[in-house]
Amino acid sequence: xxxxxxxxxxxxxxxxxxxxxxxxxxxxxxxxxxxxxxxxxxxxxxxxxxxxxxxxxxxxxxxxxxxxxxxxxxxxxxxxxxxxxxxxxxxxxxxxxxxxxxxxxxxxxxxxxxxxxxxxxxxxxxxxxxxxxxxxxxxxxxxxxxxxxxxxxxxxx
Amino acid sequence: xxxxxxxxxxxxxxxxxxxxxxxxxxxxxxxxxxxxxxxxxxxxxxxxxxxxxxxxxxxxxxxxxxxxxxxxxxxxxxxxxxxxxxxxxxxxxxxxxxxxxxxxxxxxxxxxxxxxxxxxxxxxxxxxxxxxxxxxxxxxxxxxxxxxxxxxxxxxxxxxxxxxxxxxxxxxxxxxxxxxxxxxxxxxxxxxxxxxxxxxxxxxxxx
Numbered sequence: 631x632x633x634x635x636x637x638x639x640x641x642x643x644x645x646x647x648x649x650x651x652x653x654x655x656x657x658x659x660x661x662x663x664x665x666x667x668x669x670x671x672x673x674x675x676x677x678x679x680x681x682x683x684x685x686x687x688x689x690x691x692x693x694x695x696x697x698x699x700x701x702x703x704x705x706x707x708x709x710x711x712x713x714x715x716x717x718x719x720x721x722x723x724x725x726x727x728x729x730x731x732x733x734x735x736x737x738x739x740x741x742x743x744x745x746x747x748x749x750x751x752x753x754x755x756x757x758x759x760x761x762x763x764x765x766x767x768x769x770x771x772x773x774x775x776x777x778x779x780x781x782x783x784x785x786x787x
Numbered sequence: 788x789x790x791x792x793x794x795x796x797x798x799x800x801x802x803x804x805x806x807x808x809x810x811x812x813x814x815x816x817x818x819x820x821x822x823x824x825x826x827x828x829x830x831x832x833x834x835x836x837x838x839x840x841x842x843x844x845x846x847x848x849x850x851x852x853x854x855x856x857x858x859x860x861x862x863x864x865x866x867x868x869x870x871x872x873x874x875x876x877x878x879x880x881x882x883x884x885x886x887x888x889x890x891x892x893x894x895x896x897x898x899x900x901x902x903x904x905x906x907x908x909x910x911x912x913x914x915x916x917x918x919x920x921x922x923x924x925x926x927x928x929x930x931x932x933x934x935x936x937x938x939x940x941x942x943x944x945x946x947x948x949x950x951x952x953x954x955x956x957x958x959x960x961x962x963x964x965x966x967x968x969x970x971x972x973x974x975x976x977x978x979x980x981x982x983x984x985x986x987x988x989x990x991x992x993x994x
Contacts, residue, residue: 673872678911681866681951708950719975720940722956723867725949741873749950783876 664692665731665767670777672748673741674757683712684746684763684777685739690731697728700766703777707750709763714742728768757781829989834938835860835962835970840897840929843910843922850895850968857892857990858964859983862939864900864955865912871896874959879918880980885987891966892987894920899934899941900955901927937962937970963987966994 670686684703690696701709711729715722729744731737739745746763755761757779765773842848850858859878863871875896882889896913898904901924909922924930934941941957959976963986972986 676872676912676915678908678915679865710949712949716959716976717956719958719960720942720956721867721959721976722944723951723954724944725946725951747949747951782872783880 664694665690665696665771665773667765667773667775670763670775672755672761672777672779674779674781675751675754676782677754680751681706681747681749682751683741684709684748684761685741686746686763686775686777688729688731688737688739688765690733690735690737693733695733696731697768698731698765699728699768701746701763702766703748703761703763705751705753705755705761706748707752708748710747710749711744712747713744716742755779828993829965829971831965832970832973834936835964835968836936837968838929838933838936840923840925840933841906843906843913843924845906848921848923853893854968855891855966857966857987857994858968859892859894859987860897860937860962860964861895861960862897862899862934862937862941862957863959864898864957865904865908866900866951867955867957874961874976875913875916875918875920877980877983878920878961879916881983881987882918884980884984888988888991889919891991894918896920896922897930897933898922898924899930899957900943901925901930963990965990 666689668687668689670684672684673682675682688698698711701711703709711726713724713726713729715724725747726744729737729739737744759779761777761779763775763777765775767773837850839847839849861874863874865871878894882892882894885892896909898909904922904924906922906924909924913920913922939958939960941955943953943955945953961974961976961978961983962970963972963974963983965971971990974983974986
């Protein structure tokens, strides 16, 4: 009887451990991934617009330079990496092939700088909604993140 | 710039307690602010002037119809995903902060992308903002004339690799005209709501 109880407990312990490893692949990846993404947000799309932008903070915790070379999301037909540069008082918007993440540094994708442009929105998520986004790095690694939709200040709705 | 001019420019800037004024003077290079005959603190700046374009209802619009108001003018385009919504939301905050005084301030958003920005497109876009702005478009030649008049600039940049097809690089300066239609202040893109509100109040107080 005692043996049976012990083996049941051992069985439960093993099942629990296996379950944890199976259920938490992302936690495991997050610990070993050199690039960590946080504070991702998407500008709430305006009713008449087919495009919007996503912003995120990317930290390259490794000693090696990395770059973001691709982006995809289910809510838009096309997602692109863009940069906004102020040249004097001239605002220039340019698509870029990659966003460099220097070793051991933080790169902020934010309004007025690097950002992710979405074209041909298929969905119109409202403020508070979550949008899944996948970034591709130059080493082939993917980073899954969730962007929270935020309203633009001064919007009528 | 000669030493004499530098000193005069410096004095003119120092006379203004607003931080952006130094930049505005700096941007103007050798152009000296003209002494204001009304005794107002702000000099009359070069550039600007009357024009006629098409408003967001498709009606002819003349700047001269806004005499008696402070008029804010900026150039942009509705497809612009960043700078233009930022400016519009900032100006919404400015209007809120001005309270009752906002009725004496009009905002003009002049499109530098007439290919995409029809009056209907601009109207739909402005409807998203808590701001009583007038969107303006027109024939490219007419827009170009206003751009030159105000010392602004823009460039259409083809981007075949992007779904945008082309983007429009453009100056982001916000121009403030007094009730007589004379240019009084130029705000940089980075100007804060506080700075813009203070500038508008200075113009209103002097007129």
